[in-house]
Amino acid sequence: MAKKTTRKKPVRLIRNKFLTGILTLFPIYITYLLIRFIVGIAPEIPYLRTIPFFIDNEFLVPIIEFIGALIVIFFIGIVVSNVVGKRLFTFFESIMEKLPLINTIYTSSRQIMQTLTMPGKGNFKQVVLIEYPRKGLWTLAFVTAYSKSKSGEQYVHVFLPTTPNPTSGFMLFIKEKDVRPSGLSIEEGLKTLISGGMISSEKNQLP
Numbered sequence: 001m002a003k004k005t006t007r008k009k010p011v012r013l014i015r016n017k018f019l020t021g022i023l024t025l026f027p028i029y030i031t032y033l034l035i036r037f038i039v040g041i042a043p044e045i046p047y048l049r050t051i052p053f054f055i056d057n058e059f060l061v062p063i064i065e066f067i068g069a070l071i072v073i074f075f076i077g078i079v080v081s082n083v084v085g086k087r088l089f090t091f092f093e094s095i096m097e098k099l100p101l102i103n104t105i106y107t108s109s110r111q112i113m114q115t116l117t118m119p120g121k122g123n124f125k126q127v128v129l130i131e132y133p134r135k136g137l138w139t140l141a142f143v144t145a146y147s148k149s150k151s152g153e154q155y156v157h158v159f160l161p162t163t164p165n166p167t168s169g170f171m172l173f174i175k176e177k178d179v180r181p182s183g184l185s186i187e188e189g190l191k192t193l194i195s196g197g198m199i200s201s202e203k204n205q206l207p
Contacts, residue, residue, distance in 0.1 A: 014074070021077030024089065030109040031102060127189035129180040129205060130158060130172070138206055140182060140189055141172070163196050180205060 079085035096106045126143040141158035148154055154176040161169035182189065183205045192200040 017077035017081060018070075018074050019077070020081055021073035021075070024076050024080050025073060027106055027110040031096075031106040034105045035102065124159075124186050127182045127184040127186060128156070128158065129182045130160070130174055130178065132160060132172075140184070140193055142186070142189065143179075144171075146176075147173070161193055163193055 080089050093106075097103050124142040124144065128141055128143055129138050130141050131137060132139050132141075139160065141160045143156055144159050145157040146154065147157065155173050156176050156179050158172050158174055158179070159169055160172055184192065184201070188201070
């Protein structure tokens, strides 16, 4: 049993650092996209393809960009996890919160990410499967509350996030009979959603 636990520690450590990196960078990235869309003054983020060596190599460029993005996210997770990194990031956040417009966008996106990733505080009650956007197509949704119609019929309130950006989505009222349990925990549901289905169980609860 001890050997199994030891083997799992590096995987758990990498996963935690990677998720920390995502939680740190995601609000910043959303802020960048919105500022660029609204104001149009934010510069484009350069890619590795700007390096002459990679310009003519169409196969290597996306692979190297993807690996590079994973390394950056993991590195940010490591930095933010230590004491000095936390202090630097807290200082950075204090600056962001003082800037007009950026303050609103950054704070909102950060709060949404915290809501999505803190299931223990009762934000999401369950991960379910619903037919959306049409009958025969199934997607994951997160139960937020319950209510009854005037006739007494039970309805489920669900938040339907978009993939891979869970900070946007739809709020839907669905009849309880049209909702199916997914068999996933909140954490598993978020992993499946953010990864675009790449990180998911081989079995599902669909009929």
